[in-house]
Amino acid sequence: MSDQPHTSQSRRQFLLSLGAAGGTVALTGTLPMRAFAADKPPAITIGQVAPMTGSAAEFGPYYRDAVQLAINHVNDAANEVFGGPIVSKLVTVDSATLPTTGVQAARQMVDTQHTPIVICGWSSGVTVAVATSVTIPSGVLQIGNGTTSPLVSVLPADAKADLLFRTSASDAMQGVVAAQLVNGEIDPNYKFKKVSTIYINNPYGQGLSNAFAAAFEHRGGKVLAQVPHPEEVQPTYKSMLSQALKDKPDLLLILSYPAHTIAICKESRDTFNFTKWQFADGNAGIDLIKEVGAKDMEGQYGTAPGEDTSTQSYKDFSKNFLAGFKYDHFPPFTTCSYDAGLLACLSMAAVVAKGATDASKITGTVLRDQLREVANGPGDMIDGGDPGRTVDMLKALKAGKKINYNGVAGPCDFDKNGDVITPVNIWKYTATDIETVKMVAAKDIPAA
Numbered sequence: 001m002s003d004q005p006h007t008s009q010s011r012r013q014f015l016l017s018l019g020a021a022g023g024t025v026a027l028t029g030t031l032p033m034r035a036f037a038a039d040k041p042p043a044i045t046i047g048q049v050a051p052m053t054g055s056a057a058e059f060g061p062y063y064r065d066a067v068q069l070a071i072n073h074v075n076d077a078a079n080e081v082f083g084g085p086i087v088s089k090l091v092t093v094d095s096a097t098l099p100t101t102g103v104q105a106a107r108q109m110v111d112t113q114h115t116p117i118v119i120c121g122w123s124s125g126v127t128v129a130v131a132t133s134v135t136i137p138s139g140v141l142q143i144g145n146g147t148t149s150p151l152v153s154v155l156p157a158d159a160k161a162d163l164l165f166r167t168s169a170s171d172a173m174q175g176v177v178a179a180q181l182v183n184g185e186i187d188p189n190y191k192f193k194k195v196s197t198i199y200i201n202n203p204y205g206q207g208l209s210n211a212f213a214a215a216f217e218h219r220g221g222k223v224l225a226q227v228p229h230p231e232e233v234q235p236t237y238k239s240m241l242s243q244a245l246k247d248k249p250d251l252l253l254i255l256s257y258p259a260h261t262i263a264i265c266k267e268s269r270d271t272f273n274f275t276k277w278q279f280a281d282g283n284a285g286i287d288l289i290k291e292v293g294a295k296d297m298e299g300q301y302g303t304a305p306g307e308d309t310s311t312q313s314y315k316d317f318s319k320n321f322l323a324g325f326k327y328d329h330f331p332p333f334t335t336c337s338y339d340a341g342l343l344a345c346l347s348m349a350a351v352v353a354k355g356a357t358d359a360s361k362i363t364g365t366v367l368r369d370q371l372r373e374v375a376n377g378p379g380d381m382i383d384g385g386d387p388g389r390t391v392d393m394l395k396a397l398k399a400g401k402k403i404n405y406n407g408v409a410g411p412c413d414f415d416k417n418g419d420v421i422t423p424v425n426i427w428k429y430t431a432t433d434i435e436t437v438k439m440v441a442a443k444d445i446p447a448a
Contacts, residue, residue, distance in 0.1 A: 039083070040083060040084035041078065041082040041083065041084050041085075041086050041352045041357075042086070042352065042356055042357060042358060042359035042362065043084070043085055043086050043087055043088040043359055044086070044087060044088065044115060044116060044117070044348055044359055044362055045087070045088050045089050045090075045091060045113055045114070045115040046067070046071065046087055046089075046090050046091075046115060046117055046118075046119065046341070046344055046345075047090075047091055047092075047093070047106075047109045047113060047115040047117065047118040047119070047120075048063075048064060048067055048090060048091070048092040048093070048118065048119040048120065049092075049093055049095045049102050049105055049106055049118060049119070049120035049121045049126065049130060050063045050064050050092055050093070050094065050095060050119075050120075050121065050122060051063075051094070051095050051096070051097040051121075051122055051123065051126075052064075052092070052094035052095075052096075053094050053096050053097070054094075054095070054096040054097030054098060054101075054233075054257075054259070055097045055231075055233050055256075055257035055258060055259035055260055056097040056122060056123065056257045056258060056259070056282070056285075057097070057259075058258050058285045058286070058287050058331070059122060059146075059258075059285070059331050059333070060094070060122075062327070062330050062331055062334045062337070063119075063122055063145055063146065063333065063334065063337040064090075064092045064337075065321070065324075065325045065327075066145075066321060066330075066334045066335070066337035066338040066341065067090055067092075067119055067145070067337050067338065067340065067341035068090050068341070069317075069320060069321055069324060069325070069338060069341070070338050070339075070340075070341030070342040070344075070345060070384075071087045071090050071341055071345060072324075073342065073345075073386075073387050073390040074086065074087065074342065074345035074346070074348075074349065074390055074394070075087055075345075076387055076390070076391075077387065077390040077391040077393070077394045078349065078352075078394060080391055080394075081391065081394040081395055081398055082349075082352055082353075082394070082398070086345065086348050086349060086352055087345055087348065090341075091109070091113060091115070093105035093106075093108070093109065095120075095121055095122075095123070095126045097122075097123055097126070097231075097257060098125075098126070098231060098232070099123075099125045099126050099128075099129035099130075099202070099231070100129070102120070102121060102123075102126035102129060102130050103129050103130055103133045103134060106118060106120065106130045106133075106134040106135065107133070107134050110134055110135075110138045110140065114360075115140075116140060116141060116362055116363050116364045116366070116367055117140065117141040117142070117143070117344050117347075117364060117367055118130075118135060118140055118141075118142050118143075119142075119143055119144075119145050119337070119340045119341060119344065120135070120142055120143075120144065120145075121144060121145065121146070121147065122145060122146035122147075122333060123146070123147075123202070123204060123257075123282075124144075124147050124148060124149030124151065124152060124202065124203040124204035124207070125200075125202030125203055125204060125231060127142075127144045127147040127149075127152060127164075127166075127203075128149070128151060128152065128155060128203050130142065131155065131157060131158065131163075131164045132155070132157045135163060135164070135364070136157050136158055136161045136163050136164065138364075139161075139163070139363060139364045139365055140163065140364040141163050141165075141344075141347075141364035141365070141367045141368045141371070142163060142164050142165070143165045143166065143167060143340040143343065143344060144164070144165070144166035144167070144168065144340070145166075145167060145168065145333060145336050145337040145339075145340040145341075146168055146281075146332070146333035146336060146337070147166040147168055148166075148168055148169065148170060148171040148174065148204060148207075148208070148281065148305055149170070149171060149203035149204050149206075149207040149208075150170050150171055150172045150207045150211065151203045151207055152164065152166060152170070152203070152417075152418075152419075153170055153172075153417040153418075153419055154417070158418070162368060162418065163364060163365070163368055164418055165371065165414055165418035165419075166336075166340075166418060166419060166420065167336040167337075167339040167340045167343065167407065167409060167412060167420055168305045168333055168336045168409070168420070168422065169305040169419070169420060169421055169422040169424070169442070170419055171204070171207050171208040171211050171305075172211050173305070173421070173424055173442070173445050174208060174211070174280065174281070174303050174304070174305055174424050175208055175210075175211025175212040175213075175214070175215050176211070176215040176445055176446060176447075176448065177303050177424040177426070177440050177445060178208075178212045178215070178216075178253070178278070178280065178303045179212055179215035179216040179218075179219060179221070180215075180219075180440075181278070181301060181303060181426055182195055182216060182221065182251060182253070182278065183216065183219045183220075183221055185219075186426060186438065186440075190301065192221070192249075192250040192251040193221060193222060193250060194221070194222045194224055194247070194248070194249045194250045194251075195216060195221060195222070195223055195224065195249050195250065195251045195252070195253055196223070196224045196225040196226070196227065196244040196245065196247070196249040196251075196252055196253070197209045197212065197213065197223065197225070197226045197227065197244070197252075197253040197254075197255060198227045198228075198229060198237075198240055198241065198244045198252065198253075198254055198255070198256070198264060199226065199227070199228055199229070199254075199255035199256060200228070200229060200230075200231055200255065200256045200257060200260060200282070201228035201229060201230060201231060202231055204255075204282060205228065205255045205256065205282075206228065208255050208280060209226050209253075209255055210226075212253060212255075213226060214448065215448055218448050224244075224247040224249050225243055225244050225246075225247065225249075227240050227243045227244045228240075229256070229260065229264075233259045233260055233263070234260075234263070236263075236267065237260075237263055237264045237267050238267055238271060240264075241264065241267055241268055241271070241272055242272075245268075245272050245274055250276065251276050251277070251278055252268065252274065252276065252277050252278070253277075253278045253279075253280075254277055254278070254279055254280075254283060255279075255280050255282060255283075256282055256283050257282050257283060258282075258283055258285035258287050258288060260283075261279070261283035261285075261288060262287065262288055262291040262292060265277060265288065265292045265296070265297075266291075266292060269292075269296055275296050277300055278300065278301050278302060278303075279300065279301070279302030279303075280302055280303055280304065281302075281303070281304035281305060281332045281333065283302070284302055284304055284331060284332050284427065284434055285331060286329070286331075286433065286434065288429070289429060289431070289432065289433075294429075294431040294432070297429040298429055298430060298431050299428060299429065300428060300429045301426065301427070301428045301437070302426075302427050302428070302429075302434075303424055303425065303426055303427070304332040304424070304425050304427060305332070305333075305336075305422055305423075305424055305425075306332070306409075306422065306423050306424055306425025306436070306439055307335045307408065307409040307410055307422065307423065307425070307439075308410060308423055308439055308441075309436060309439070311383070311408075312383055312385075313383035313384050313385040313386070313406060313407065313408045314335065314385065314408050314409075315385075316383075316385035316386040316408075317335060317338055317384065317385030317386075317408040318330075318385075320385065320386070320387075321334070321338070329433065329434075331434075332425075335407070335408045335409035336407075336409045336422075338384065338385070338407075338408055338409075339384060339405075339407035339408060339409050339412055342384050342390075342405065342407075343371060343374065343375055343405060343407075343412060344367070346370075346374040346375075346393060346397075346403075346405060347367040347368075347370040347371045347373075347374060348362070348367060348370075349374075349393070349394050349397050350370040350373060350374055350397050351366060351367065351370055353394075353397040353398045353400070371414065372414050373402065374393075374397070374403055374404075374405055375404070375405050375412045375413060375414055376404060376413045376414060377404045377413065378402060378404065379401070379402030379403045379404040380396060380401065380402070380403050380404065381403075381404040381405075381406050382396070382403055382404070382405060382406065383406045383408075384405060384406065384407050384408045385408045393405065407420075409422050410422035410423060410442075421442045422442065423439045423440055423441050423442055424439075424440045424442075424445060425437075425438070425439050425440070426438045426439075426440065
């Protein structure tokens with residue numbers, strides 16, 4: 001297997017720019033198949049914006065390496081099927097978990113790297129800012145790998161462009177499951193009547209807080225306060241905690257990122273003597289156990305758009321990822337990152353299979369036009385996560401067959417808004433780790 005860990009240089013490589021290449025290419029079933037053994041296929045650069053520093057720095061390396069694993073799988077398969085790699089490189093830049101930094105990084109990519117596709121991002125605030133300011137105006141295809149805000153489904157800038165997709169489910173679903181959990185519908189011994197939320201003031205935090213509040217009050221619960229906090233890490237959260245806790249909630253739902261959450265939990269405990277918390281995907285980090293302490297974190301619950309860990313695709317991905325990059329665990333959205341990377345590569349494979357020879361003419365819209373073709377039915381459903389099955393997918397595309405990629409996080413069938421539907425997991429902290437307690441299948445999640 002060629003997916004070896006990055007060198008220290010490649011781990012710190014910064015993405016200088018991302019752009020839609022000029023020109024167009026017609027892609028129809030009538031194009032002649034190329035003699036792949038005779039010459040090399042075209043290859044594109046894939047860009048990625050990831051939180052390598054800032055409030056979610058814990059997560060960035062996992063997401064980068066998951067995309068790299070997908071590229072490794074596809075390039076190994078492309079060497080066999082097409083006679084050469086179809087992705088020249090992955091270039092990853094740091095968003096610092098902030099929209100302004102993410103926009104600057106993406107704009108640099110557009111100016112110099114000329115990549116037609118970018119995986120971005122983790123944090124809906126970064127995703128929306130990059131899409132609105134950079135990728136959509138530039139005709140670049142963007143796939144979110146940890147983007148959950150309901151706003152993304154109806155983003156005005158993408159209404160006609162259809163250039164923003166995501167491999168993680170909307171928080172419209174997670175908000176309902178979080179409300180079910182708090183309401184005792186999942187565990188009768190875990191039930192609360194009065195809840196406050198404290199959330200990061202961006203599309204992710206606001207969208208999830210509102211989705212939870214609507215679903216919880218629909219069930220007869222009482223949301224006492226919804227208190228926002230800034231995206232940049234603050235020296236203190238006492239004033240915000242005072243607002244959230246003043247009416248004595250039974251539970252505090254914290255919808256934020258790890259660095260904020262560590263400070264919030266410490267002050268909640270040390271200043272307000274309050275330790276009954278519930279979390280979500282954004283703060284599902286091991287660092288909380290280390291920094292806040294196992295005594296207060298063990299047994300605390302959370303929710304996250306998840307995956308079915310019983311599937312073969314998930315098991316194969318987990319084995320290959322942990323072995324290839326020497327990790328002992330991975331956080332939420334690592335599977336979604338692999339799916340985003342593999343779908344980007346499969347779109348490129350479909351373009352190559354239909355006769356493209358000039359990488360400079362493979363634009364974001366050209367790749368976009370193939371994305372639903374490889375992700376949605378009809379077609380042979382083939383699971384991700386495994387190098388051998390990746391070869392099968394490329395062979396099918398080269399033979400002119402349709403495929404229906406089944407992701408390691410779950411089905412990747414994109415709807416008209418570029419959304420997918422995945423399960424939602426309920427998890428809890430142990431003394432040393434995070435464990436999944438229950439998977440709620442998408443079909444079992446009520447609309448409200």
